[in-house]
Amino acid sequence: MDVTDRRLAIDAWESLFRAQHEVFDEISCDFSDTGLSQAEYDVLLTVTRAPGMTARLRDVTANMLISQPSVSRLVDRMATRGLVSKCPDPDDGRGSLVRATEEGAASFRRIATAHGRSIADRMSLLSDGELAQLRDLTAKLRKPADDC
Template identity: 70%
Template sequence: MTDRKLALETWESLFRAQHELFMAMAADFDGTAITQAEYDVLLTVVRSPEMTARLRDVTSNMLISQPSVSRLVDRMVARGLIQKCPDPEDGRGALIRATEDGARAFRAVATVHGRSIAQRMSKLDDDELRTLHALTEKLRGL
């Protein structure tokens, strides 16, 4: 049986580490054309075939509620970062496609943000990174 105290301490440490890294990396978006939340939407969309993803897939990858994602997507459409159209395979769904401006803004931030992530994660060696990755996937049930 798992040691309850150790489980709680480990959870708190994992949560705090994630939160601190997330807050530190928020600076990666200072002065950029897109916000951190917009980057998260574009991450799913730009990496999808033909830079197009289902809205439900975008929503499932976000850490905010579905109504918040919908409002964010609508703001991004208004800013010209993405296009939204009906999903021909799902009458209630929508497809989200990155515009050239959206893809360009994403790539500009992705370069800086990727370096920032690598720098912060460099405190761990490759074996530790593989172990951490395996453990977090296990916790997520993957």
């Protein structure tokens, strides 16, 4: 990569990072006064989309941007609040299953409608073609790179 390409790569990265940060900040207000944090919503998103509204804890962790111990503590707090239940995974002696309770699923659905509308409104700045291109480009960036 020559110097011009490196500068362009850095500029693109900084723009992507700043856009993500600004959009994230803007839509985070969707969780004000809802009784759910954004992290709890993310757990419920994974769990409610799974068959039987039940997901393996490792699958929940894989979809989160926080460490496995943090996800485990979060899920335990959510279980205490009655949003999810947690039990041993019969297929994995070391794993756990997380299931959305009726209360958790209802809370998720209530917030998901408004949150989805906020995301759609924010993303409406882009055309359908641009949205597809953004989706495809970010998917390409998410592919694992060679190990360091």
